[in-house]
Amino acid sequence: MSEPTPVILIDDDVQLLKATAQTIELAGFGVSRFSKASQALAVLDAGFGGVVVSDIRMPDIDGLELFERIRRLDPDLPVILMTGHGDIPMAVAAIRNGVYDFIAKPFATDQLVQSLRRAAEKRRLVLENRALRVAAETAHDDLPLIGQTPAMERLRRTLRQIADTDIDVLVTGETGSGKEVVATLLHRWSRRAKCNFVALNCGSLPETLIESELFGHEAGAFTGAQKKRIGRIEHSSGGTLFLDEIESMPPSVQVRMLRVLEAREVTPLGINAPRPVDLRVIAAAKVDLGDPAERGSFREDLYYRLNVVTVSIPPLRERSDDVPLLFGYFASRAGRRFNREPPALSAAVSRHLATHSWPGNVRELSHFAERFVLGLEGDAKAVTADDNAGGLSLPERVERYEAEIIREALSANDGDARRTIEMLGIPRKTFYDKLQRHGIERVAFEPAKGS
Structure with missing residues (x-):
């Protein structure tokens, strides 16, 4: 109390x-x-x-x-x-x-x-x-893991201990919890910082492209390969390779990736002789790869090869005392970005920060802070929904609650339709029907260009 x-x-x-x-x-x-x-x-x-x-x-x-x-x-x-x-x-x-x-x-x-x-x-x-x-x-941009709770202090301490080693790291955490931030810090705090930090989201590329993206190819290796391409793995040599959503990696690519991790060499498409790479891999997953039920088609041997050190990021709801601190940082950053002075915190917004569960984690909080600075009406409705619900019928309350959940999911996924539909667990047509019914503009949740 x-x-x-x-x-x-x-x-x-x-x-x-x-x-x-x-x-x-x-x-x-x-x-x-x-x-x-x-x-x-x-x-x-x-x-x-x-x-x-x-x-x-x-x-x-x-x-x-x-x-x-x-x-x-x-x-x-x-x-x-x-x-x-x-x-x-x-x-x-x-x-x-x-x-x-x-x-x-x-x-x-x-x-x-x-x-x-x-x-x-x-x-x-x-x-x-x-x-x-x-x-x-x-709070500065070079210290993005903001938080004073014991969980965040332990996380920063762990990252400092392992940053300047060459061991591969598996980062786990919910969507929007900051897995790429952790990977970036591990690179920045290591002696590899002078070389490339190369990030690839394994779930964002079709299976036909991911192999070429990772391993590269020689000119003429396949139809349409007009020029030689250095793959992400080779481009990260001397630096850090970050593989986000690695659970989405196709099985055929997993076999080749296992070989790269074991031999520290890469064979681009179209050549026979492998090339050595000075590699450090940081992989991130939003599911528990140690659980066979959640791992699905992900190779067990690849999981154990990646799982030298595991870093778990706590969800925001488990460190609620950090929410005001994070919100202050994001609101100030948004104020500089939009050239606006962040408004004073109202009682309604303060109550929302304290009671909301933040299913989209830090990403959702960051987007909320941006819309707070802009004074958008949509957030005012979301924040005060509980206060104003007294005069609404049950169907009206359900409709309002559904709209808020959709906004939260869009915010957590940067407006990405595929990931939002996956989070909500509804058919694609149903998703777009609900957007139209609630008057929600998906593009409003996409990051601003250049941000």
């Missing part, structure tokens, strides 16, 4: 101080009591995560002077002032100067509690926006 929001309560009337503190504690807040403003100022700093409630008429430092000192410390720290002697002009002047609320004694318990809850929510959003700005300023 999260810690209760702290409240600093100041009143020189000891009995009233005790009674007010009990009221605030019963409402679920954590209260620190002080009979002098100077005592409270000694423990306050700009990082205080709660609300200050103070009487006005006090010796030494009164409530208005206390507010001025707090405003110099942190102008966004909410202060609620109480008085039994204040009049309307004093209240108006205090509010104009930035006091969050002004409550005249005697006051109803609910009045104070409701004011505290509103002030606490405002303070939470202020600190969250500050944290996002700090995250954006301190």
Whole structure:
């Protein structure tokens, strides 16, 4: 459970101080009591995560002077002032100067509690926006594995340990979790960084082309081969070869790939003599290749040859504490890309970040941050769907939920129709019928050109 929001309560009337503190504690807040403003100022700093409630008429430092000192410390720290002697002009002047609320004694318990809850929510959003700005300023493109959870710290530590070795690595993780980011870092942090990082998605090329792409060919090796082509394997010699979605590699190519891994040599189509290659392979899979049921037609011997070291990337839902940090980084990056200042985080967006399961992982969060910066209405509907569902019928709620799931799947797959259909598990015609019914533009989820 999260810690209760702290409240600093100041009143020189000891009995009233005790009674007010009990009221605030019963409402679920954590209260620190002080009979002098100077005592409270000694423990306050700009990082205080709660609300200050103070009487006005006090010796030494009164409530208005206390507010001025707090405003110099942190102008966004909410202060609620109480008085039994204040009049309307004093209240108006205090509010104009930035006091969050002004409550005249005697006051109803609910009045104070409701004011505290509103002030606490405002303070939470202020600190969250500050944290996002700090995250954006301190997270750089050369450190893309952002996260402070133990799982991410372990992952970075593991990558540092194995980066400068020549062992082959198998990276596992759900779609959008950052497998290519891990492969890129392993290359960048190794002595191979001065040579090529060559990436190939095994599921994006037809079987007729993947063999030529990987192994290369000589001129005249087959019909249409007019010029010599250096394959991806040979092009990565001295550097790193990244094979994404390796579970999609055709069986015939798997046989040749096994030979390359064992002998560290490649034989392009059209020649007989193999060529040696200085090779390091990083393969990525979105299924558990160690499980025969999930492995399917993927060769067991190739799996064991690749599985020298396995690196598993945790899904975003298992490290939810990293979501605000990542969102701040992506929003700042999107702001620079679109030449827009990212808007302040609203309560609805903050709630969405905290409660959404992020099935598309980091990729989905990145796209959400981009649309947040652009202020697109589609995201506003998705974020507030739960808030606005009260007046909808059951069929209308189901329709809205279905549309949100489709948007999430498109976001997770960069708008790629084939991968989205595969994730949703529906026929192609059904997919396009649903896009039309919900008014969803698939191309809106594709990455911008040049990004």
